[in-house]
Amino acid sequence: MLKGRGPERNRLERMLANARGGRSGALVVRGEAGIGKSALLDDLASAADGMRVLRGVGIESEAELPFSGLHLLLHPFADRLEVLPSQQAEVMRSAFGLAEVPVRDPFLIGAATLTLLSDLAAQRPLVCLLDDAQWLDRASSDALFFAARRLHDDPIAMVFAVRDTVQPFPTPGIDAMRLDGLDRASATDLLAECAPELTVPVRDRLLDEAGGNPLALIELAHALRDGLVEQAGPLRVTGRIMDAFRAQLGELPAATRLLLLLAAADGAAELGVILRAGETLGASPVHLGSAEEARLVVTSGEEIRFRHPLIRAVAYQSAPHHQRIAAHRALAEAMSAAEDADRRTWHRAAAATGPDEEVAGELERTAERARHRGGTMAVASAYERAARLSADQEGKAQRIVRAARSAYDAGRPDWATRLATEAAALTGEPGVVAEAAYVRAQVEYERTSPAADAALALEGAMLITRSDPERAVSMLTEAVWAARDACAHDLLRRSVTQLETVPLPAGSPLTPVTAALIGYGKLSDGDPGTAVAPMRALVKAVQAGTVQDFVERVIAGFMGLLIADDEAATEVLETLAADVRAAGSLGWLPYVLEPLAIGRLLRGDFRGAQADVAEATSLASDIGMDMQVTVLKAISVWLAAVTGDADECRALAGEVLEHAALHPTNAALASWGVGLLDLADGRCEQALDRLDAVCAGPARHDLLIRAVPDHVEAAVRSGRADLARRHLPTLAAWAEHNVLGSALELRCQAMLSDGEQAEEHYRAALALIPGRPYEFARTRLAYGEWLRRQRRRSEARAILVQAEDAFARLGAARWAERARAELTVLGDRPVARAQADDPLQRLTPQELQVVRLAAAGYSNREIAARLYLSPRTVGHHLYRAYPKIGVTRRMELTQLEL
Numbered sequence: 001m002l003k004g005r006g007p008e009r010n011r012l013e014r015m016l017a018n019a020r021g022g023r024s025g026a027l028v029v030r031g032e033a034g035i036g037k038s039a040l041l042d043d044l045a046s047a048a049d050g051m052r053v054l055r056g057v058g059i060e061s062e063a064e065l066p067f068s069g070l071h072l073l074l075h076p077f078a079d080r081l082e083v084l085p086s087q088q089a090e091v092m093r094s095a096f097g098l099a100e101v102p103v104r105d106p107f108l109i110g111a112a113t114l115t116l117l118s119d120l121a122a123q124r125p126l127v128c129l130l131d132d133a134q135w136l137d138r139a140s141s142d143a144l145f146f147a148a149r150r151l152h153d154d155p156i157a158m159v160f161a162v163r164d165t166v167q168p169f170p171t172p173g174i175d176a177m178r179l180d181g182l183d184r185a186s187a188t189d190l191l192a193e194c195a196p197e198l199t200v201p202v203r204d205r206l207l208d209e210a211g212g213n214p215l216a217l218i219e220l221a222h223a224l225r226d227g228l229v230e231q232a233g234p235l236r237v238t239g240r241i242m243d244a245f246r247a248q249l250g251e252l253p254a255a256t257r258l259l260l261l262l263a264a265a266d267g268a269a270e271l272g273v274i275l276r277a278g279e280t281l282g283a284s285p286v287h288l289g290s291a292e293e294a295r296l297v298v299t300s301g302e303e304i305r306f307r308h309p310l311i312r313a314v315a316y317q318s319a320p321h322h323q324r325i326a327a328h329r330a331l332a333e334a335m336s337a338a339e340d341a342d343r344r345t346w347h348r349a350a351a352a353t354g355p356d357e358e359v360a361g362e363l364e365r366t367a368e369r370a371r372h373r374g375g376t377m378a379v380a381s382a383y384e385r386a387a388r389l390s391a392d393q394e395g396k397a398q399r400i401v402r403a404a405r406s407a408y409d410a411g412r413p414d415w416a417t418r419l420a421t422e423a424a425a426l427t428g429e430p431g432v433v434a435e436a437a438y439v440r441a442q443v444e445y446e447r448t449s450p451a452a453d454a455a456l457a458l459e460g461a462m463l464i465t466r467s468d469p470e471r472a473v474s475m476l477t478e479a480v481w482a483a484r485d486a487c488a489h490d491l492l493r494r495s496v497t498q499l500e501t502v503p504l505p506a507g508s509p510l511t512p513v514t515a516a517l518i519g520y521g522k523l524s525d526g527d528p529g530t531a532v533a534p535m536r537a538l539v540k541a542v543q544a545g546t547v548q549d550f551v552e553r554v555i556a557g558f559m560g561l562l563i564a565d566d567e568a569a570t571e572v573l574e575t576l577a578a579d580v581r582a583a584g585s586l587g588w589l590p591y592v593l594e595p596l597a598i599g600r601l602l603r604g605d606f607r608g609a610q611a612d613v614a615e616a617t618s619l620a621s622d623i624g625m626d627m628q629v630t631v632l633k634a635i636s637v638w639l640a641a642v643t644g645d646a647d648e649c650r651a652l653a654g655e656v657l658e659h660a661a662l663h664p665t666n667a668a669l670a671s672w673g674v675g676l677l678d679l680a681d682g683r684c685e686q687a688l689d690r691l692d693a694v695c696a697g698p699a700r701h702d703l704l705i706r707a708v709p710d711h712v713e714a715a716v717r718s719g720r721a722d723l724a725r726r727h728l729p730t731l732a733a734w735a736e737h738n739v740l741g742s743a744l745e746l747r748c749q750a751m752l753s754d755g756e757q758a759e760e761h762y763r764a765a766l767a768l769i770p771g772r773p774y775e776f777a778r779t780r781l782a783y784g785e786w787l788r789r790q791r792r793r794s795e796a797r798a799i800l801v802q803a804e805d806a807f808a809r810l811g812a813a814r815w816a817e818r819a820r821a822e823l824t825v826l827g828d829r830p831v832a833r834a835q836a837d838d839p840l841q842r843l844t845p846q847e848l849q850v851v852r853l854a855a856a857g858y859s860n861r862e863i864a865a866r867l868y869l870s871p872r873t874v875g876h877h878l879y880r881a882y883p884k885i886g887v888t889r890r891m892e893l894t895q896l897e898l
Helices: 006-020 037-047 068-083 086-095 107-123 138-150 184-194 200-210 214-226 237-250 254-265 271-280 285-293 309-317 321-334 338-351 357-373 376-388 393-409 413-426 430-447 450-464 469-486 489-500 512-524 528-544 550-562 566-583 586-603 606-622 626-643 646-657 664-680 684-696 703-717 728-735 739-751 755-768 773-789 793-810 813-825 845-855 860-867 871-885 890-895
Strands: 025-031 052-057 126-131 156-163 175-178 297-300 303-306
Touching: 006 025, 006 037, 006 126, 006 156, 025 037, 037 052, 037 126, 037 156, 052 068, 052 107, 068 086, 068 107, 068 126, 068 138, 086 107, 086 357, 107 126, 107 138, 107 156, 107 586, 107 860, 107 871, 138 156, 138 376, 138 606, 184 200, 184 214, 200 214, 214 237, 237 309, 254 271, 254 285, 254 303, 254 309, 254 321, 271 285, 271 303, 271 321, 285 297, 303 309, 321 338, 338 357, 357 376, 357 393, 376 393, 376 413, 393 413, 393 430, 413 430, 430 450, 430 469, 430 626, 450 469, 450 489, 469 489, 469 512, 469 550, 469 664, 489 512, 512 528, 512 550, 528 550, 528 566, 528 728, 550 566, 550 586, 566 586, 586 606, 586 626, 606 626, 606 845, 626 646, 626 664, 626 813, 646 664, 664 684, 664 703, 664 813, 684 703, 703 728, 703 739, 728 739, 739 755, 739 773, 755 773, 773 793, 773 813, 793 813, 845 860, 845 871, 845 890, 860 871
Parallel strands: 025 156, 025 175, 052 126, 126 156
Antiparallel strands: 297 303
């Protein structure tokens, strides 16, 4: 029975109860060394009656070996990988070293971990306990935390014990519980049990110094009793504990300490490897006996395990430097199996005392094997260590910049920046300096602003425009798009100009994406006439399949939206999203869903847009894409405005607008949303002020060109017809090149006209816009209001009823209310219309996604793989959705209009 841990045990036991009832839970238990985290996990394991218990532990010496922690936890279930979706099974086999399959997106291993845990829990409830999680290799911790965040309706409890260290160990998105010292009474009881012979003065002093740390109480009591540490002199608790362990180790024979050093230097090595290495250093198996008798280690079969992680730390840190070097060298020599190649290389690297090109080359090969398996953190570590062992400065610079790139890919921006800066300082070689600038640029996008990204990417590209034009184009693509996000028109022009100077192979035309980016530069300068053709050509090239690159296809989707080819853009992005899901490129999906959501909202598919935003936000949050979350919030502002959630609209806008100076494109989209809300609610003067700023702002030639009709309406309704025409020339220039723009311009002209001319414009606008249900309804509403003012009541009523029904179907609640208000003026009483009662409106965004996929014929397991959920969670979504939409069987879904 644990003493003094009643509240903590109750909380953990509630997690077990929830898991038994089919509700997942995850918790991080934090605390200093010795505070009782491991004991709490042991207690939880013993309380998990009838549940499957999985236990794992982070080992500091394995932190550079990708997926070592995941392998330790889940390799007993390797035979169950066949139940996973094929791609997930392949990447998990690769992570476990069972197959040579390149892992293109390490996040897919997180999805595979989720599916495997869910499958194991389908047999009986599961509790997953990870001790010393701060020492898990990054690839394993990323996979496990991803799974923990996305478990919802599975009978699974996951608990991570994290020790306080100098370097903070973040666990975003997972609840945490801090384990503090025992209260005085509980500490006294514990001490009375483990050392009843202590005198009262010694006991009180120990209680004061231990601060309620259970391990300190137990070990220091034993050490004081045995005379292994002095009774005077205050030390911090961990220092006291380590002193006690150090004293115990000091009592052992030298050969025993040597074997413990070998075991501490490689926590995953089999006992046979430890003993073979020991023999080369003069130690024999019999020498382990003393350590076992002292209860410092436990041996079982081919395993040697330290009783407490701090004993491992003391056994390694207390050894002289030359002994640690000898131990690593002996371990490397004792490892002969092919699967130990990476571990052997790391031991050789730890034993190196100066430049060693042979070991540096081995580390490079280790890095590339880690890259193949998806362990980007391990790639960075291996390349950095290879650089430190490099014999020449140029080779060192090359390896450091590769480490910087991998550190960025692993989500370690500070490390990436430090390495990139160092690499650039070591050499003047343009390729290295340019790549270092590119890494720093991408870090700055998140850390500072898109403008800083654009400036650095442009700087790097200028260094290699002639020597490496292909890489220069990649950097300039980054520069152009980052400058777009920043509305940094000078940087955009300079980047486009540089793009125009990139040399082409003899007789080769510009690639579609390069031509489109140059065209976009013209569009941002207010010249759609020059811009539209190359931008449209890129969209067509993607549709034709002649452009396959992921980034170029995303850009093509955006280009289509910028020139109002919304249908083509949405098609491009839907196909890309399907390809990304099929390829398991989880990390790219939020970047695809962003423009796809915009395309859907512009076409009036608000429910689809909400589903895309919800999925993208969930994924982006789970994998640490903070800037992408902000972008998605800006889209959500617009959606909340049109669907009538005023509180959500204004709250999200406030969050986005906090960063308006750094990210003006996002801010402009959010401002448009708030202006739209004001307009729909009749606060026309407030709407006019906000929309005027949007339409005159630096993003006015981008997607925000579509805010001009709202500005015109706000101005007309505010009695400011003089202001209504302010931005019409910009809209008219854009409208010359697309049908939607022409329809929107006609609606604006109708609002500014009288008599027959106004009606002609309304009718012409309606004739051009039938494929756009939201804009069609907005035009009908404006026309119906005009008809009412002309006292053509029956015609107005017919048009307004159609507008109200359309808004209701779309979920545009605020605009439906506007239409009903107009009908009330005509004398109509509000009535419930069947068309407005769309059952799909009752579904959450994720339920809608699941229902649509189920209606398309996908199984729960297939849906789970596409949405990165567990099959059980998918089943629960369908269970909750069926009564909302009035179906009882899966086959009935095919009859719904989804």
